[in-house]
Amino acid sequence: MTDKKKLSVAINGVLGKMGSTVLIAVDQADDMDVVAGIDTKSNSTTLHLPISDKDIYLGKSLSDALDAVRPDVVVDFTNAEVAKKVFVDSIDRGVRVVSGSTGLNDLDLNEIKSHADKNQIGCIHASNFAVGAVLLIYLSGIASKYFDYVDLIESHHEMKVDAPSGTALSIVNSMIDGRKNDFEQNETLDELLPNTRGGSYKGINIHSARLPGRVARHEVVFGGPGQTFTMLHDSINRESFMPGVIVGIRNVMELKSLVVGLDSVLGFSRAK
Structure with missing residues (x-):
């Protein structure tokens, strides 16, 4: 697979425990290319990827990163306050979001869905990716x-x-x-x-x-x-979430709205 066909991925909260685990998982995926990391705690402008052995963009501002590298997908594991802005800023730029951030309530998700629907941009939010x-x-x-x-x-x-x-x-x-x-x-x-x-x-x-x-x-x-x-x-560890995150990144490109939960992405939905 050539680099042109790879999904370009930016990771918000990349220096956190989940973010650093996501970074390794995405860098290991043959069909994905990590192009940026964002973290408010960063004090450098580049981040080295040990697996692919290259340096990528690192910054504190998601909006600056989106404008600089234009990724296909943003992966976000932060909190409700941050995640709402991640969804809005990404959708406004035509960038899809895969989020496992905690604390989003039904009102938050309804607002995000409305914004995604309006822009026909696919997003996934799941409470758990294992x-x-x-x-x-x-x-x-x-x-x-x-x-x-x-x-x-x-x-x-x-x-x-x-x-x-x-x-x-x-x-x-x-x-x-x-x-x-x-x-x-x-x-x-x-x-x-x-x-x-x-x-x-x-x-x-x-x-x-x-x-x-x-x-x-x-x-x-x-x-x-x-x-x-x-x-x-x-x-047992955060690696348990990574197969689901990778599936989410691959599938979000086919969506045109917000999907809540990983069940339908995996091929089943909740019993009624």
Whole structure:
């Protein structure tokens, strides 16, 4: 494959833990070419790629990078405040976005979708790019039809600032979409410590843990007469997200709007 046919990719937040992992994964892909890195913490104008052994543009401003190198795709793993601007600035320049940034709510995503629709620019936002996690979201929607009780436990590294995680919320939405009514929930009459049962939404108990040693772990426990059914996905390291990121970059070029979630990109969608 010639360089002309390769997808040119810019990585926002390139010096962060996810950004640096994305950098390696994209640099290893035969059909992609890393052309720029953006990070507010950068103090240099170039970044060396050890795999392809070349220097690329490095800057603090996404808009400056977009104007300088005109990539096909921007990959962004930052936060909601930054991500909203990434989507707008990229779409305005005809550049597609693959984002795993946390904290975007439905209103944010609706605004981004409207902007993408207006400009006919494809974008992908997913709460989790690990294939196993996407399957967990999907299968939770199927299982929710057959059980009336459920607890969701998610745990992440101690630096994660939002709770519950975006993946947990995607699991919750999948389970709600998969059934006609709320889950049943035990009523605690004597709660000795406040909030011991965790958060609650439509009968789903949601528990969040933040501690060193974790990357991302999601466990769904359904309960029924005489049985429990448990599904668990554990990301041991950030490399678990990279196959999904690469799939997202390849597929976003064929889209003309915002797609939320990686399920349809992988060939399946949430059960109704």
